[in-house]
Amino acid sequence: MSLALLLRAAGLSLVVLSFFHVVLWRTLDWGREIERLSPLNARVFAVHTFFVAFVLCALGLLSLLAPGLLLAPSELARLLLCAIVVFWLARLVIQPLVFDRAMRTGWTRSPLLRVGVVLVWVAYVAVYGAALLRQFGASAG
Numbered sequence: 001m002s003l004a005l006l007l008r009a010a011g012l013s014l015v016v017l018s019f020f021h022v023v024l025w026r027t028l029d030w031g032r033e034i035e036r037l038s039p040l041n042a043r044v045f046a047v048h049t050f051f052v053a054f055v056l057c058a059l060g061l062l063s064l065l066a067p068g069l070l071l072a073p074s075e076l077a078r079l080l081l082c083a084i085v086v087f088w089l090a091r092l093v094i095q096p097l098v099f100d101r102a103m104r105t106g107w108t109r110s111p112l113l114r115v116g117v118v119l120v121w122v123a124y125v126a127v128y129g130a131a132l133l134r135q136f137g138a139s140a141g
Contacts (some may be wrong), residue, residue: 006069010127011063018057081132088124
């Protein structure tokens with residue numbers, strides 16, 4: 001399987017993940033939860049949620065529609081891929097430190113969901129990490 005195809009698959013899943021934020025809003029009842037916040041904090045939360053979803057969608061569309069831009073040797077591609085790998089590594093580390101602890105108490109969803117999410121983060125690190133390694137290999141040659 002080619003790296004371009006893997007980037008496209010990752011991109012498609014990121015677009016889906018970005019739209020999944022609407023489902024998260026409803027599933028986790030953020031509309032009700034946000035009422036407990038001050039008006040400013042409620043707006044900050046809503047805006048940040050929108051922009052996280054927007055960035056996921058933008059990165060997904062780039063990966064889905066133009067994986068060659070991430071694979072073609074360039075300083076911009078290397079910097080962007082470094083940022084993407086650090087982003088997903090950080091998300092992978094934060095999962096057990098922040099989310100798993102909260103999910104152990106009062107979480108009624110399947111533990112398989114938690115494992116599945118971690119595997120998705122690992123896949124993103126692997127795919128974008130492979131593209132980054134190709135960048136450094138290409139730049140050295």
